Amino acid sequence: PPRFDDQEAADRVATPGVSVGLVWTAFGGEVQFVEATSVVGNGELHLTGQLGDVIKESAQIALTWVRARVADLKLAAAEETDLLQGKDIHIHFPAGAVPKDGPSAGVTLVTALVSLFSQKNVRADTAMTGEMTLRGLVLPVGGVKDKVLAAHRYGIKRVILPERNLKDLVEVPADVLSSLEILVAKRMEDVLEHAFDGGCDSNLTCCLWEHVNEVSCSGPAKRI
Numbered sequence: 001p002p003r004f005d006d007q008e009a010a011d012r013v014a015t016p017g018v019s020v021g022l023v024w025t026a027f028g029g030e031v032q033f034v035e036a037t038s039v040v041g042n043g044e045l046h047l048t049g050q051l052g053d054v055i056k057e058s059a060q061i062a063l064t065w066v067r068a069r070v071a072d073l074k075l076a077a078a079e080e081t082d083l084l085q086g087k088d089i090h091i092h093f094p095a096g097a098v099p100k101d102g103p104s105a106g107v108t109l110v111t112a113l114v115s116l117f118s119q120k121n122v123r124a125d126t127a128m129t130g131e132m133t134l135r136g137l138v139l140p141v142g143g144v145k146d147k148v149l150a151a152h153r154y155g156i157k158r159v160i161l162p163e164r165n166l167k168d169l170v171e172v173p174a175d176v177l178s179s180l181e182i183l184v185a186k187r188m189e190d191v192l193e194h195a196f197d198g199g200c201d202s203n204l205t206c207c208l209w210e211h212v213n214e215v216s217c218s219g220p221a222k223r224i
Contacts, residue, residue, distance in 0.1 A: 008154075009031070009124045009125070009127075009154065009155065009156065010124040012033050012124075013033075013121055013122050013123075013124045014121065014124075015121065016115045016116055016118070016119045016120060016121055017035060017036040017037055017112055017113075017115050017116035018033060018034065018035050018036075018112060018115065018121075018122065019033070019034050019108050019109075019111040019112040019115060019122045019128070019195070020032075020033060020034075020108070020122065020124075020126065020127040020128070020156070021033070021034055021104075021105055021107075021108030021127065021128060021129060022104075022127050022128065022129040022147035022148075022150055022151055022159070023100070023102065023104060023105070023129070023143075023147070024102070024104070024142060024143030024146055024147060028146045028149070028150065029143060029145075029146030029147040029148070029149055029150030029151075030150050031127060031150055031151065031154045031156070032093065032100070032105075032108070033093075033094055034091065034092075034093060034105065034108045034109055034111075034112045035091070035092045035093075035094065035112065036089060036090070036091045036092075036109075036112040036113050036115070036116045037089075037090050037092075037116065038087045038088065038089055038090075038116060039087065039088050039090065040086060040087065040088070041086070041087055041088025042086075042088065043082075043084035043085070043086075043087065043088065044088045044089075045059065045060065045063055045088070045089050045091070046088060046089065046090040046091070047059055047090075047091050047092075048090070048091075048092045048093070049092055049093030049094065049095070049100060050093075050098065050099050050100060051093060051100050051101065052099065052100065052101025052102070053101070054101050054102055054103050055093075055100055055101050055102065055105055058103065058105050058106045058109055058131065058132075059091055059105075059109050061106060061132065061133075061134055062106055062109035062110040062113060062132070063089060063109075063113060064134065065110060065132070065134065065136060065188065066083070066110060066113045066114060066117065067082070067083050067084065070082075070083055073114060073117075073118070073192075074118070075114070075117040075118055076117070083117055089113070089116075091109065091112070091113075103131040103139075103141065104129050104130065104131055104141040104142070104143075105131070106130060106131040106132040106139075107128050107129070107130040107131070107132055107138060107160070107185070107188065107191045108128055108129070110132065110188055110191070110192075111128065111191060111192065111195045114192055115195075115196075120196050120197075121196075121197075122195050122196060123158065123195060123196065123197055125156060125157040125158050126156065126157075126158040126159070126160065126183075126194065126195055127151045127154075127156045127158070127159055127160070128159070128160035128161075128185075128191060128194075128195065129141055129144075129147050129159075129160070129161065129162075130160070130161065130162040130165075130185060130191070131162075132188050136187050136188040136189065137186070137187060137188075138162045138163070138185045138186060138187060138188060138190070138191065139162060139164075140162045140164035140165045141162060141165065144161065144165050144168035144169065144171070144172075145168065145171040145172050147159075148169070148172050148176065148177075148180065149172070149176060151180065152176045152179060152180060156180070157179075157180060157181060158180065158181045158182075158183060158194070159180055159181070159182055159183065160183045160184075160185055160191055160194050160195065161182060161183070161184055161185070162184070162185060162186075163184045163185060163186045166182075166184060169182065
């Protein structure tokens with residue numbers, strides 16, 4: 001039987017709160033789903049899936065980044081200022097028997113959280129990799145060739161990469177690259193714009209670029 005099911009990604013992201021990441025292992029690249037949900041609680045963050053310290057820190061940074069941008073990302077009603085008021089957040093990495101760690105899940109974690117709070121599904125044909133800073137800068141990661149090959153094997157059609165990892169695509173076979181749309185991200189706002197149908201329901205990216213570049217915002221983020 002075939003090892004990969006093209007329909008699995010669509011089934012897994014059929015509900016809000018799930019995103020598709022790309023990770024590197026000793027056996028090559030793998031597709032890794034990240035699931036987030038909220039329950040009644042006291043504002044705590046719960047993590048499961050046999051995770052190492054680096055991923056735990058990435059999850060905390062991701063949640064802080066999202067909480068700091070509630071209004072910009074339109075994640076709550078105007079009178080709500082704290083996403084965690086009366087709630088706990090549970091983030092799970094399936095396949096809990098497999099240890100997971102490494103600095104490449106930050107953008108996937110943020111995307112899952114934004115999907116959860118906005119109740120918008122992430123695109124099923126899109127996977128991503130990249131770490132981020134507390135200010136939202138997307139950092140380069142390792143194992144790009146193996147991660148892109150994993151996305152191709154899995155039937156993924158669009159891959160979001162940190163802009164500084166574009167140079168690593170020279171290692172990917174041309175026939176694989178021709179079957180994928182590579183989307184580049186310099187900031188977390190770029191990732192969100194690519195991850196959802198119709199982009200992210202926010203004016204955050206436009207405001208950011210107008211402020212930094214002192215030009216009016218127009219057109220989508222860069223694609224290659």
